Structures are given as C-alpha cells and as structure tokens.
Amino acid sequence: MKIPLILLSLTLIACSEPRNLSSTTVVSFDKKIWQSNITSRKTMLKDFLSQHKFSEQNNTSIIKLLGKPDGYYLYDEFPAYRLKEKGECIVAFPIDRKTGKVKEVIIEPANCIAQIN
C-alpha cells in the first residue's frame, strides 16, 4: 500500500500548480486582458492553469493561448511572461527538448507573487 500512496503523492505534486500561487486572488482568465495588462496576470494565472493542463502544452500552444512572450527564462524557446511591469517576476514554461511538451511551470523569483499581493 505504501508504494501506491507514494506514487499518488508524486502524481499530485507533479500535476499541481506552483505552490507560490496558492494565496493569490483568482480571476477568470481572459486572453485580451492578459495581453494588455501585465499587472492583472498574477490573478488570472491560477484559472489559466486549471483550464489548461500544462503538461499537455507545447511552445506553440502556450503562445497561442497567452500571446507572444515578453519575459525571459534561461532560453528564448521557453515562453515566459512578466507578472510585474517593473522588477523581476515571471511565469515561465520550460520545454522538455525531447518531447517538446511543457515540463513544468516556474514562477521566478519563487516568492515574487506574494510580494506583489
């Protein structure tokens, strides 16, 4: 019984949203607002991630859903979006180069959403 429980926990961890989003106010995702208003993104991110399973997305689908990336995370091919007008706070979708799928969702720096709230 221990092994299935461990596997279940790992699955839940792997599929869940980034931990640093848990205390954010949630607003329904709206692509137009996402693209036109950087400061509103933090509140829509949770809803976006609940609508679109990140592990099923790739670079093209993320850009189709969120628009042209305007942030930077390690490589240009990893779509990244700024969550703050000034100062560092981005959400990034690193791509697994073997599968072409989004590997994880990263908020960088990790505590930046809490600082915006």
Add this chain to the structure above:
Amino acid sequence: MASSIYDKYDHLTDDEKSYIKSHPHHITTIMKSRDIAFSETTKRFGYNGRNDKSDAFRHCFWSATLVRDIGFKNALEFTNAHESSPLNIHEEKIMDLHNIRVGLRIGLSMSDNKKLSKICNDALNSGKLKVIKK
C-alpha cells in the same frame, strides 16, 4: 534567479551539456555569470524582456563577462552551444548571436563588471546591438 545549478542543468541544451562535461570546472562560473547578467539587466532596465533592448544588453554583457572569466575560445563555444537549440526561432537567434559577438569582443578588454556593463550599454545606445522589438 534563485534556481539551483542542478535545476538549471536539466534545462541545458545538448551542446551545453556536452561543453560542461568536457569543462566541468566552468559550471559554477557560467551559472553565476547568467545570474549576474540577469540582475545587471534588471538594474538597468527594470526587467528582463525578450527581443528588446534589455534582451540585447543581457546577451552582450553575459558574453563579455564569460570572455573575461573562461577565455574567448571557451566563451565562444559555450555561447554557440547556448543558442544551438532547434526550437530557437531563427530571427531571435540571429539577434542573440549578433549581440553575443559584440559582447565577446567587448570582453577582451578584461574589464570589471561595472565597466563591461557600461560598454555594452554604450554599444546599445550607439546602435551596435541588434533589437527586434524597438
């Protein structure tokens, strides 16, 4: 950027991993130089953007510090490896490689970070760096 070297290693391109395998003693310097380039860009522009002036500056400054810290030949090899992903969009790759080349030459001055940052910023303001998003 707060992620550890181990988190970042996982994201490296195959060519970067191959470089690191043959130059393992450079990994800390390379990762640290990325972080410094990232924070220097934030200091100058307020954020790290994409295809814009901040992006051009970051690539220039990063490659300049690499030349000073690991030598011209190694910096050229590693920065080429960094841009080697087939997923990299052609137009963006051209911009990045151009700005890296400018940075590599600037790095030959072996100056400190403050001076390298100023020279790259001057290069940007005088139109020597490529920018897609004006």
